[in-house]
Amino acid sequence: MKGTIAQVSKTMQSILYRTAHEVAAECGVVKRQRKVNGANLCQTLILGWLSNPAATLEELCQTGAAVGLEISPQGLDQRFTKETGVFLQRMLEEAIAVTFSVEPVETALLQRFNGVYVTDSSIVQLPDELRDSWLGFGGRVATSRAALKLQVRLDMLQGQLEGPLLCPGRMHDRAAEALHDPLPAGALHLADLGYWKLAGLADLSAQGCYWLTRLQVQTKIIDAAGRSWSQADFLRAQRCDRLDVPVRLGTKQQLQARLLAVKVPPSVAAERRRRIKEQARSRVQKISRDRLQLADWTLLVTNAPTTLLSLDEALLFARLRWQIELLFKLWKSKGQIATWRTRKPWRILCELYAKLIAMVFQHWFFLLGNWSFLNRSWLKAANTVQQHAISLAVALPSRTQLLRSLRVLAKCLASGCRINKSRVAPRHYQLLINITDVPMA
16 A cells, blocks of 8 residues: 555554454453543553653553543553453554555665565563463573564565564564565565575565575585585685676575675674674584685575676665664664563563554654655654654544644654765665665675
């Protein structure tokens, strides 16, 4: 759905009024429609924590007063029950079922594809008491026995956010990725090695999609002559520092791909080896000689033809994957989705669900105001949204007033919230604009 102020306004009112009343009744949250109902309860929590993610019960009650809920801090605290948790989880499902997008970002490089989709996940640790709801990793650390994994897919071209889809913390990313809808033909898919699966890449190719990913260390390479190589042996046999050659991946799958390899500076390779050794020590694992040697190279594989994606362009696209890491960082640091003021398990879960809904709404506002700018700053935009959240809460009952408040917010987001240029170390958006500035490693 193309995102416009009118559509976002209509959707917000529908979710926070009609849907909230219906879902609250189904979940048994409200027994008698008196002061507290599904609408004013979820509005209080979602918009209250959107305005101030560290809000106390007293401050949430002030937001409640703005949306017509008169309740004491003690009364609000008593509302954080298992039933309310189920209610807010259902409300999150309703929110993420609606996806908005905007006109494509004006950069020819991204517009070569029918969407540039980045997929990733993030873990939120939960109290051990919630392990029956969200099973974690087990082990001796109590908080690891309950964990929630957030699966997110973001289109960097038009801003469409799919998720956060919820799954148990112990579920592997490869299994969780099946929760997402199929990508459109002509799209480019970016993901980290947690999603590595040759069969999955083959499926994307069959669907007419392109993919770009780092190369999993143990995957064998089949060269044009049909000879099987380990990656380290293959690179040792090369006489150049940059490589773009057709290969097949895996001795059984033999997936057609381009191998893109660029030798990195010695300082970069040394830092990579340091991290590999540190990780191995923490996991009590041995490190192979080949793995340490591969630290000298940046290795990518793709099924996109050279006419669509050059080696330098692929290196630049690979950096786009970090954008979703920045999104999770924004949600956790600015939205404080994994921070709470209580030890009560169900109050924690209610707070997490409400804050995730707030982050979905926040992304909708980003699309209205500053997504079309490549130099957008999510942190500055989040600050602006927080400043306007109470105004949106007050305007929510009136379609006219809500439209006016959203227009003001969109103007504020568009007039600022930008990342400054850097001449010393060009920002990623600067490289997207001028591909000739892409570093060689």
